Amino acid sequence: MVKLSPSVLSADFARLGADCREVMDAGADMIHFDVMDGHFVDNLSFGLPVLEGLRKALPDAYFDVHLMITHPLQYVKRFVEAGADCITFHVECADDLGATIAAIKAYGCKVGLSIKPDTPAECVFPYLDDLSIVLVMGVQPGHGGQAFNPVALKKLRKLRAECKRRNLNPYLSVDGGVKAATTAPQCVEAGANLLVAGSAVFCAKDVAAAVKEFKAL
Numbered sequence: 001m002v003k004l005s006p007s008v009l010s011a012d013f014a015r016l017g018a019d020c021r022e023v024m025d026a027g028a029d030m031i032h033f034d035v036m037d038g039h040f041v042d043n044l045s046f047g048l049p050v051l052e053g054l055r056k057a058l059p060d061a062y063f064d065v066h067l068m069i070t071h072p073l074q075y076v077k078r079f080v081e082a083g084a085d086c087i088t089f090h091v092e093c094a095d096d097l098g099a100t101i102a103a104i105k106a107y108g109c110k111v112g113l114s115i116k117p118d119t120p121a122e123c124v125f126p127y128l129d130d131l132s133i134v135l136v137m138g139v140q141p142g143h144g145g146q147a148f149n150p151v152a153l154k155k156l157r158k159l160r161a162e163c164k165r166r167n168l169n170p171y172l173s174v175d176g177g178v179k180a181a182t183t184a185p186q187c188v189e190a191g192a193n194l195l196v197a198g199s200a201v202f203c204a205k206d207v208a209a210a211v212k213e214f215k216a217l
């Protein structure tokens, strides 16, 4: 069954805990927490204290943290302490990928690696053995509500084939422009089994119904 990780970037920040509770109660599998540093991407979002607060409000939720930051390595320990269950960072960041993966694992946290639309799928192949999530971006990271770039579908297919060949089973996740009626089924067909959706969930008139629509895919 396809998993859903609603991205809180599109939630109402004045009632973040309640919004997260609502999607979890409706059947979401985890919470996608988008961290932006204004450098790796041209936007700022939220960081450690906000995750810490959400972790307290939702002690049982799984926090899927997506670091869109240039230097993830120096923040690993603090994100684990703040409540991350999985930390996904970018292949395009400035830190050593192997060292960053090792640090995340050393703190007992799951690891994800993400690729932007212009980065080939093959860039994550050397790290696949260590990954719980491979996150394929369907948009340039930095903002919610952008249109899906179908190049993500090709990459999902390549990743699905490589995982099959090596008998590996990380989540193949896709983030950006994922909509239940249109792009999500295409992503699932291409091999995705973890959908990240921000505006399609939190900007829906009926948030619980939007979650259920994804979960029915």
Ligand code: DX5
Binding pocket: 007, 008, 009, 010, 032, 034, 066, 139, 140, 141, 142, 143, 144, 145, 146, 175, 176, 177, 178, 196, 197, 198, 199, 200
């Ligand atoms: C974008 C973020 C996404 C974002 C997706 O840089 O990584 O998680 O919230 O938003 P939608 O689903 O609206 O494209």
Ligand code: ZN
Binding pocket: 007, 032, 033, 034, 066, 175, 196
């Ligand atoms: Zn994200």
